[in-house]
Amino acid sequence: MAVLTDEQVTAAVGTLDGWEHVDGALRRSVKFPSFLAGIEAVRRVAEHAESRDHHPDIDIRWRTVTFTLVTHSAGGITEQDTTMAADIDRILAS
Numbered sequence: 432m433a434v435l436t437d438e439q440v441t442a443a444v445g446t447l448d449g450w451e452h453v454d455g456a457l458r459r460s461v462k463f464p465s466f467l468a469g470i471e472a473v474r475r476v477a478e479h480a481e482s483r484d485h486h487p488d489i490d491i492r493w494r495t496v497t498f499t500l501v502t503h504s505a506g507g508i509t510e511q512d513t514t515m516a517a518d519i520d521r522i523l524a525s
């Protein structure tokens with residue numbers, strides 16, 4: 432899968448909720464009301480990631496969860512990442 436150009440990533444970020452383009456990846460940090468609410472959200476994202484066979488890197492620090500998306504096999508951000516970012520936005524909003 433093709434790595435997106437910086438311009439393509441910038442355009443995608445404009446359509447997403449709270450994602451930034453940092454260190455060659457897409458990143459969104461979310462603060463939850465409690466540690467367990469964050470874990471529950473991670474669980475829902477993880478189930479979706481499994482179903483799509485595309486997996487975010489996930490950092491959990493008490494109530495703040497950071498999702499990082501990059502296509503490791505391609506060495507950059509691809510459409511799989513922008514699609515997964517939009518999917519995560521939907522999951523977190525529901």
Ligand SMILES: C[C@H](O)[C@H](O)[C@H]1CNC2=NC(N)=NC(=O)C2=N1
Nearest residue numbers: 484485486487501502503504505
């Ligand atoms: C075989 C399987 O499709 C690959 O290992 C997948 C799994 N999930 C993945 N997730 C991400 N983010 N990048 C990958 O390159 C990747 N590879």
